Amino acid sequence: xDQVTQSPEALRLQEGESSSLNCSYTVSGLRGLFWYRQDxxxxxxxxxxxxxAGEEKxxxxxxxxxxxxxxFLHITAPKPEDSATYLxxxxxxxxxxxxxxxxxxxVKP
Amino acid sequence: EAGxxxxxxxxxxxxxxxxxxxxxxxxxxxxxxWYQQILGQxxxxxxxxxxxxxxxxxxxxxxRFSAERLKGVDxxxxxxxxxxxxxxxxxxxxxxxQGLQPQHFxxxxxxxxx
Numbered sequence: 001x002d003q004v005t006q007s008p009e010a011l012r013l014q015e016g017e018s019s020s021l022n023c024s025y026t027v028s029g030l031r032g033l034f035w036y037r038q039d040x041x042x043x044x045x046x047x048x049x050x051x052x053a054g055e056e057k058x059x060x061x062x063x064x065x066x067x068x069x070x071x072f073l074h075i076t077a078p079k080p081e082d083s084a085t086y087l088x089x090x091x092x093x094x095x096x097x098x099x100x101x102x103x104x105x106x107v108k109p
Numbered sequence: 110e111a112g113x114x115x116x117x118x119x120x121x122x123x124x125x126x127x128x129x130x131x132x133x134x135x136x137x138x139x140x141x142x143w144y145q146q147i148l149g150q151x152x153x154x155x156x157x158x159x160x161x162x163x164x165x166x167x168x169x170x171x172x173r174f175s176a177e178r179l180k181g182v183d184x185x186x187x188x189x190x191x192x193x194x195x196x197x198x199x200x201x202x203x204x205x206x207q208g209l210q211p212q213h214f215x216x217x218x219x220x221x222x223x
Contacts, residue, residue: 004151032209043113043200043214044152051209087151096165097142097212099151 002027002092006100013078013107021073021103023088031095033071035064036087038102044087078107110135113215115201121221127189130218134182134203140164141178142212143186144200152200158184159207188220196222 005024013019025033032051036044048057050066057064061082063074073086083106089099114133122128134141139160144152155174157165160181169176173192178184188195198219202212 034211036214041216043202043216046211046213049209049211089151091209095207096154096157099153101149101151 002090002094002096002098004088004090004098004100006086006088006103008103009101010104011106013075013105015079015107015109016077018074018076018078020075021086021105023071023073023100024069025071025088025090025100026069027090027092027098029093031091031093033066034089034091034097035062035071035073036089038085038087075105078105080107080109083107113201113203113213115199115215115218117218118216119219119221121223122191123223124193125190127187128191128220129185129187130199130201130220132184132186132201132215134184134201135213138203138205138213139181140204140207141184142202142204143176143184144202144214146198146200146217148197155186157207164207191220191222193222196220 003026007022035047038044048064053068085102085104087102089097141158143155146152155169156176158178161178176186198217200217202214204210204212
């Protein structure tokens with residue numbers, strides 16, 4: 001059964017304090033791994049798609065990387081506006097998008 | 110480009126009542142999804158449409174949930190009768206196709222069952 005586990009569940013950072021979020025997955029035939037950002041009261045907002053191990057994508061202070069078993073979302077010098085819940089999802093051969101439970105990030109000034 | 114539109118934003122009903130949610134996807138998006146997101150969890154797929162046909166409804170509780178997408182554009186999701194455990198946010202998403210194109214989400218309907 002396809003499964004996604006994210007850690008930590010919650011992360012509190014000071015502004016400028018870099019860190020990483022982890023997404024571990026088991027899936028039959030990974031077709032793609034997706035990162036989303038979700039603000040309170042809003043729907044998930046698409047950030048990145050990663051397709052194969054070794055791939056990296058960057059957007060502003062965010063960088064996503066992928067291995068055969070996990071993905072990392074690195075946040076460099078975060079700002080308070082980066083506070084949100086970050087969701088990881090995988091699509092396997094079954095075609096369905098399976099989401100993790102998310103990491104709630106709080107960045108204090 | 111207009112995003113995915115959903116209504117209502119909030120709904121409060123008593124258990125055993127019925128409720129319906131509406132979704133208008135991004136123009137030109139053939140694939141439409143309904144997700145259930147319980148507090149503290151990631152979204153869980155309920156049903157997927159390709160145009161006006163159902164692709165996957167394996168996780169839809171069919172004894173109480175129903176969904177339709179007439180004319181391959183707008184969609185409605187209905188719950189009848191509602192149970193306490195149906196309290197959640199119901200998210201609609203759309204994508205260009207069934208492949209690896211990213212899904213774009215609306216802001217959801219927050220349903221509370223009393």
